[in-house]
């Protein structure tokens with residue numbers, strides 16, 4: 001065993017081996033994987049080995065597609081077979097809602113390079129003869145699904161890594177991790193200590209224990225999971241004989257079942273409602289290659305449905321039931337990346353689908369370690385997406401919720417109840433008493449909308465406009481015509497102070513820093529010139545700045561700030577979290593309302609648009625920004641939590657004469673649409689350049705050499721390929737949700753290839769029985785897909801949208817090729833909502849207050 005290496009990877013499951021291979025492939029060959037026992041000694045060895053590309057997050061789906069594509073390369077490099085069976089698979093819908101869900105997934109796939117196809121139950125039965133099609137209304141076919149040998153695949157990664165120079169040390173537990181003053185790690189193992197620049201936690205079932213070695217409680221929990229293997233089934237053998245093909249995989253949402261052929265029988269696994277965590281607090285170190293006792297009663301309800309839906313399987317005897325544990329993060333996606341607050345400590349754990357995701361996780365993490373950037377938009381997997389509130393109990397509740405809902409529909413307006421409330425502001429009970437429908441905003445309870453008195457404050461979950469529509473509309477109109485108040489505690493807030501503060505911010509941000517008492521809006525870029533932040537910054541003192549940003553990105557942004565913070569102590573950074581809360585008042589009467597609450601001149605001359613001032617509001621010391629996300633005349637008022645009730649009741653009292661209303665986040669988001677304001681993590685993400693994101697006016701190329709400037713200059717010189725646009729959509733009773741394809745009538749192949757997607761009666765298998773992928777998909781997920789239908793092509797995608805209540809229009813934002821972005825003609829665009837292509841038109845000037853006169857007051 002070497003005594004010094006560049007990186008130590010802890011854990012020889014599929015994920016650790018993939019990380020090792022990808023690091024070696026990227027050129028870091030002075031690396032070592034340390035495994036407590038033999039390779040695959042955690043959950044990897046007893047996996048069912050299924051893989052697929054579909055994921056609710058399109059960016060995670062892309063990495064899953066990469067994983068599947070990688071297996072051929074892996075077999076070639078390692079000389080080890082993965083026993084790949086690329087069979088294709090169907091997802092079966094038993095209700096119209098589930099069919100809507102599949103339509104959405106299919107539409108997303110259009111720009112992701114996926115060749116899914118919506119088919120009838122009888123078409124599904126032709127490929128999966130064991131089903132009774134009368135239980136289903138439709139299905140989605142995905143040619144990129146299949147199964148493999150989990151152990152063989154893990155070994156293949158390890159062999160490929162070894163060939164490139166990586167070392168693997170088996171039967172050697174890592175017992176301690178300590179960081180030295182020079183930043184290097186002492187990796188203490190049963191066989192001695194290894195010094196490493198970087199440590200990667202791929203501990204799988206023991207990831208929590210490895211995290212605890214460095215004082216971090218990672219939000220992962222193992223769940224028991226069962227699948228059964230049947231005796232041989234004559235129908236399966238007959239199908240194989242007659243068609244020369246294997247039976248495809250099938251996913252039955254109703255039964256929470258996945259099933260596929262295994263030898264000449266079937267394998268059937270469940271995500272049962274009565275799910276069971278395994279080792280909720282500590283994972284025993286002596287757990288190894290053993291299985292857990294099966295508990296057939298727990299999965300009986302799923303099996304009952306499954307046997308009804310798949311009578312061909314019911315007839316077969318059960319040969320074996322496998323029950324094994326594997327880990328989940330609270331939202332079911334992996335935890336990947338550097339841990340905020342530590343140096344060179346990386347994680348790749350909570351990977352619940354190691355054979356769909358392991359390759360993508362390895363690629364993203366190795367890019368991140370070697371190049372400083374994952375190279376993809378990995379927010380959906382970033383370990384920074386969970387805050388301190390995601391402790392053991394939170395994780396336990398959320399993982400159980402997620403597991404039991406794995407195959408349930410998540411509606412766009414659906415708030416999930418587990419582990420809530422986690423954090424509340426002092427106004428929580430006041431909001432609840434006012435019939436607020438509350439939502440979870442990065443662990444904080446936040447009012448979404450206010451239901452009328454006497455009605456139940458609850459969303460009717462739907463893909464269509466729902467019971468909040470009328471009431472959110474009323475809140476919007478009251479703000480636009482009079483004045484409203486809302487909680488904004490769910491923004492991120494930081495203070496950056498010290499003699500180096502201004503230089504530091506000028507180096508990180510694309511806009512010039514404001515003068516004292518003024519505010520600027522500014523994006524932040526990474527070295528590759530991609531958008532990694534969007535902030536409001538006020539200069540609050542000679543060497544002091546307040547920063548407001550996206551709540552969900554607090555750890556993500558702190559990690560970045562800390563990475564760039566000078567080591568000489570000249571810059572201090574503080575994240576307030578909920579030690580600073582806020583209220584926003586907005587609308588034409590908001591100035592008159594504020595004037596009643598303060599003892600100073602807040603007229604538009606004395607307190608201008610984009611001014612910052614500390615003042616007492618209702619008697620409480622506050623910071624006030626003259627700006628709001630409603631795009632109306634308005635203010636953001638920030639105070640310590642102890643003052644929030646005082647300020648709120650003062651606003652309510654003083655507001656009575658102006659007809660003040662409470663409004664929630666939904667109204668706020670509706671109002672930003674008619675102002676064409678983007679949101680962080682929807683419109684603005686690390687896959688877009690600042691000019692693509694149409695943030696031009698906040699990018700001051702001439703000011704100084706900020707991070708990402710050189711790359712941004714290249715983007716500017718070449719001209720952005722894409723542009724963010726606002727669209728008015730002629731929607732029916734459903735507005736866009738995000739990720740819908742944008743079609744354009746461009747009449748030629750200017751914007752990509754013009755092949756028809758797979759489907760439309762094309763054969764689904766080639767002569768060797770391999771599922772056929774459409775030629776568009778074969779090119780991978782390019783930024784602009786070339787799917788074409790007559791004169792229409794998919795040219796872009798929607799990032800978010802909804803109903804803009806004041807202007808009375810359904811609106812969307814999204815990305816289209818720059819050449820089309822200024823064309824406001826009607827009849828040029830369509831947006832696909834729930835399978836219906838609806839006419840859409842680009843809208844360059846905001847529909848509400850285009851000149852910003854109201855906002856300026």
Ligand SMILES: Cc1cc2nc3c(=O)[nH]c(=O)nc-3n(C[C@H](O)[C@H](O)[C@H](O)COP(=O)(O)OP(=O)(O)OC[C@H]3O[C@@H](n4cnc5c(N)ncnc54)[C@H](O)[C@@H]3O)c2cc1C
Pocket residue numbers: 010011012013014015016034035036037038039040041042043044045046047048049050051172173174175202203204205206207210225226227322323324325326327348349350351352353354355356357
């Ligand atoms: C019944 C079942 C069916 C499944 N079916 C599928 C499926 O069809 N498709 C799919 O994609 N996934 C499936 N999975 C999930 C899949 O098994 C996991 O996603 C995958 O195994 C995760 O791999 P890992 O490398 O993260 O963790 P693990 O496999 O748990 O590996 C972690 C490794 O780290 C080692 N380790 C931990 N701590 C230390 C230490 N301190 N020092 C040294 N070594 C250490 C352990 O010994 C272990 O070998 C299934 C899981 C189960 C249980």
